Amino acid sequence: MIQNYYNLKYSKEEIKLKSTKKLKAITLILVIILITILSFLGVYNVASVHGDNLVKDYNVGMELKNKKLVRLKVDDTVNEVFYDAEGKKQEKQNDEGTYTSVQELVNPQEVLNKENYKKALSIVEKRLNSMEAEEYKLRFNEENGAIELELMDNDLTNYILESIRVPGDFKIVDADTKEVLMDASSVKKAGVLYSSANSASTTVYLDIEFNKEGSKRLEELSKTYIKTTENVVNEEGKSEDKTVEKKITVQIDDTSIISTSFGEPLTSGHLYISVGQGTTNNEELRNYALQASIYAAIIENGTVPVVYTIEQNKVIVSNMNKDIIPIVSIVVLVIEAIVLIVVFRVKGIIASILQIGYVSLLLLILKYTNVYISIEGLFAIVLVGLLNMAFIYRIMYLIKKGENVLKSVNENIVKFINVSVPVLIVAIIFCFAKLLEINSFGMVIFWGYVVSLLYNIVFTKIILKNVLDK
Amino acid sequence: MTKAKKIILLISVILIIIGTILYAVMGFNYNLAYGTAKRIIVPMKDDFVLEDYKSIAKEIYGENIVEAISIFREGVSIKVKDTTDEQLDTLISKVNEKYGYEYKREDLEVTELSKVEVFSILKQVFIPFITTLLVVFVYMMIRYRKLNLLNVVLNLLVPVILAQLVTLAIYLICRIPVTNMLLPVLLTVYVISMIYSAKQIEDRTN
Numbered sequence: 001m002i003q004n005y006y007n008l009k010y011s012k013e014e015i016k017l018k019s020t021k022k023l024k025a026i027t028l029i030l031v032i033i034l035i036t037i038l039s040f041l042g043v044y045n046v047a048s049v050h051g052d053n054l055v056k057d058y059n060v061g062m063e064l065k066n067k068k069l070v071r072l073k074v075d076d077t078v079n080e081v082f083y084d085a086e087g088k089k090q091e092k093q094n095d096e097g098t099y100t101s102v103q104e105l106v107n108p109q110e111v112l113n114k115e116n117y118k119k120a121l122s123i124v125e126k127r128l129n130s131m132e133a134e135e136y137k138l139r140f141n142e143e144n145g146a147i148e149l150e151l152m153d154n155d156l157t158n159y160i161l162e163s164i165r166v167p168g169d170f171k172i173v174d175a176d177t178k179e180v181l182m183d184a185s186s187v188k189k190a191g192v193l194y195s196s197a198n199s200a201s202t203t204v205y206l207d208i209e210f211n212k213e214g215s216k217r218l219e220e221l222s223k224t225y226i227k228t229t230e231n232v233v234n235e236e237g238k239s240e241d242k243t244v245e246k247k248i249t250v251q252i253d254d255t256s257i258i259s260t261s262f263g264e265p266l267t268s269g270h271l272y273i274s275v276g277q278g279t280t281n282n283e284e285l286r287n288y289a290l291q292a293s294i295y296a297a298i299i300e301n302g303t304v305p306v307v308y309t310i311e312q313n314k315v316i317v318s319n320m321n322k323d324i325i326p327i328v329s330i331v332v333l334v335i336e337a338i339v340l341i342v343v344f345r346v347k348g349i350i351a352s353i354l355q356i357g358y359v360s361l362l363l364l365i366l367k368y369t370n371v372y373i374s375i376e377g378l379f380a381i382v383l384v385g386l387l388n389m390a391f392i393y394r395i396m397y398l399i400k401k402g403e404n405v406l407k408s409v410n411e412n413i414v415k416f417i418n419v420s421v422p423v424l425i426v427a428i429i430f431c432f433a434k435l436l437e438i439n440s441f442g443m444v445i446f447w448g449y450v451v452s453l454l455y456n457i458v459f460t461k462i463i464l465k466n467v468l469d470k
Numbered sequence: 471m472t473k474a475k476k477i478i479l480l481i482s483v484i485l486i487i488i489g490t491i492l493y494a495v496m497g498f499n500y501n502l503a504y505g506t507a508k509r510i511i512v513p514m515k516d517d518f519v520l521e522d523y524k525s526i527a528k529e530i531y532g533e534n535i536v537e538a539i540s541i542f543r544e545g546v547s548i549k550v551k552d553t554t555d556e557q558l559d560t561l562i563s564k565v566n567e568k569y570g571y572e573y574k575r576e577d578l579e580v581t582e583l584s585k586v587e588v589f590s591i592l593k594q595v596f597i598p599f600i601t602t603l604l605v606v607f608v609y610m611m612i613r614y615r616k617l618n619l620l621n622v623v624l625n626l627l628v629p630v631i632l633a634q635l636v637t638l639a640i641y642l643i644c645r646i647p648v649t650n651m652l653l654p655v656l657l658t659v660y661v662i663s664m665i666y667s668a669k670q671i672e673d674r675t676n
Contacts, residue, residue, distance in 0.1 A: 063650055066541065071581060141584040148583060312581065314511070316547055317538040319520075379654035383661060415672075422626075422668045423661055425609060426602040438598050441657045 021466040028463050032357035039360035039367075040326050056367045058322045061374030061436050062135050062152040065321065070161060071312035072124070072147040074117075075106045106307045116305040117145035123304050124149075124164045130297035131160045135374065135436035145306055152436065153315050159290045166253055167307055168298035172221070175247035175259050181221055184303055186214025190296035192289055193272065201278035204288040206257070206295045208271045215269030221248060222262040252298055325373060325381070329359050332382050336389045344396050350467055351392050354460050358388045362451045369447060377440035384448025391416055391456060395464065405468050409461045416453070424449055482632050489639025501647035502535050504586040508553050511579040512565060513545040523548065526564045530557050553580065591653055599660065603630060606664065614675055625674070626667045633663035 042053040081104045082090045121140050124147060128136055136151040151157060172182040193205040210218050225246045232242045249259045258273050276288035337352035344351055391412060398408040430442020520538055527534035527548050535549040562573050610622045637659045
């Protein structure tokens with residue numbers, strides 16, 4: 001009687017344990033199905049007119065969306081220039097005095113050579129990098145100097161174009177005599193600074209840092225170009241104090257950025273120029289910061305020796321779009337599932353479900369972590385997918401050989417971590433790259449590894465333990 | 471070093487030498503995507519089917535890349551290797567026939583495109599590659615301090631650098647066209663070779 005009682009109790013516990021195991025596995029498989037639906041199909045708002053997908057969409061690079069196509073051509077315009085009797089160039093002809101009109105090329109023949117074209121290309125590239133252009137491709141014709149630029153079309157594109165469009169001849173001149181006091185050769189670097197004098201508003205500053213000689217010259221100028229009070233005799237013959245202000249003008253290509261005098265000697269070698277006014281409005285602040293970035297990119301990278309004009313400025317719609325991401329993922333998943341099912345039969349179906357769940361979760365996370373996916377990112381999705389499949393394949397292989405499920409999973413996770421560290425280092429460093437191609441690849445690899453580790457600890461381990469462990 | 475590894479190393483070196491010679495003699499093989507080409511821009515007044523343009527361009531030029539201009543579909547960009555006046559005339563007559571326009575030659579915009587240099591692509595990855603390689607090297611030196619320096623160099627730096635050079639050599643030998651796939655291929659090979667190296671060193675330690 002006692003023995004029967006214990007046998008009965010044991011079998012009930014066993015049944016309970018088995019049903020709990022089943023329930024755990026089924027619940028997790030249902031979660032995987034839910035993740036897959038969310039990731040590949042989305043959730044649509046039926047109340048909305050357009051039936052919007054409530055699941056966030058992918059951020060994609062220019063090869064999967066739109067790209068701006070800009071063609072810069074060496075300017076061959078001929079301008080009519082007026083010279084006065086003394087041979088000084090005048091802005092326009094007026095009725096007073098005698099003027100000579102001369103037809104002048106914007107780019108004189110002597111500047112049109114391969115060396116200058118190459119220098120121009122190098123400066124354009126440097127300015128693109130200074131403006132942190134995320135994704136671009138350059139085509140260059142060294143015979144005629146034409147530069148064709150393909151870059152990502154977003155709200156920053158026009159600002160980036162603004163920075164490469166101009167020659168960028170930076171000068172500090174005497175505001176009255178126009179004598180050149182300093183030029184780009186004195187500049188070490190330029191950047192953008194923010195200052196909140198009071199908590200209410202923020203001012204954007206263009207920070208120009210000069211080299212050793214430039215700093216000395218700036219100090220001299222800051223002592224010369226100041227406000228002074230002079231004692232003068234007025235029209236009525238009375239003596240009075242008059243404030244005389246000697247000003248400098250900071251200019252780029254004859255366009256004045258600021259005309260000012262110095263309040264105190266500048267010894268730091270930095271010249272801070274406020275761009276716009278202090279503001280609390282984020283949109284205004286962003287515009288000022290972008291304007292300052294354009295100035296900085298132009299000033300720190302030198303003058304383009306040839307004047308360019310924009311010949312073509314069009315948006316090209318890429319033939320590939322973001323749909324390629326789920327399509328490629330599905331194709332790879334189908335191939336992986338076939339391999340797993342052929343090798344592991346029924347157990348291969350569970351392995352395939354696990355692999356589908358991993359890719360779906362990764363794609364969903366990439367959507368919500370705002371990772372930009374370029375072609376490189378797409379390759380990285382396939383790569384981390386294959387690595388995760390290799391991980392699952394290895395576990396299934398060990399289980400097939402009769403190894404304990406939990407032991408196989410745990411051992412493989414430890415091995416996985418040991419081998420992954422160098423790749424994670426690569427991924428993390430790539431994440432900080434400015435170029436979208438590298439950044440996208442690094443980001444996907446990083447998230448791929450993080451998701452793989454967590455997913456395999458939570459899903460793979462529990463599902464395999466509850467389904468395959470006897 | 472095992473015999474298999476010696477053979478792989480020998481094959482790699484041979485591939486790299488052949489690749490270098492081919493680069494000096496012929497350079498990389500560029501196709502339409504990154505090579506010298508001509509871009510023909512056809513303005514459009516009404517909506518159009520891109521496939522129609524693809525078939526027209528294929529009929530006239532053979533290899534082509536057709537893309538829509540602007541999200542409002544203001545025109546079509548047809549990238550072809552080269553074009554003659556006759557081919558342009560045929561293109562105009564086919565577009566006019568299809569859409570009922572009266573376009574003339576001057577309505578089309580034809581621009582010459584230079585190639586995207588392979589070195590401009592490699593330049594983009596050079597600094598990230600070197601930086602990561604150095605950091606991983608330092609990590610390996612600390613993590614596997616029991617192994618000597620030469621061992622880490624042979625098992626990490628050599629396979630990773632060789633893999634990149636062999637990939638470029640294969641591009642040159644097999645005349646694989648340089649497209650926007652080159653950079654992703656190089657990055658993928660880089661990560662795979664890194665995993666291989668890490669596994670080799672890990673196995674050696676165990």
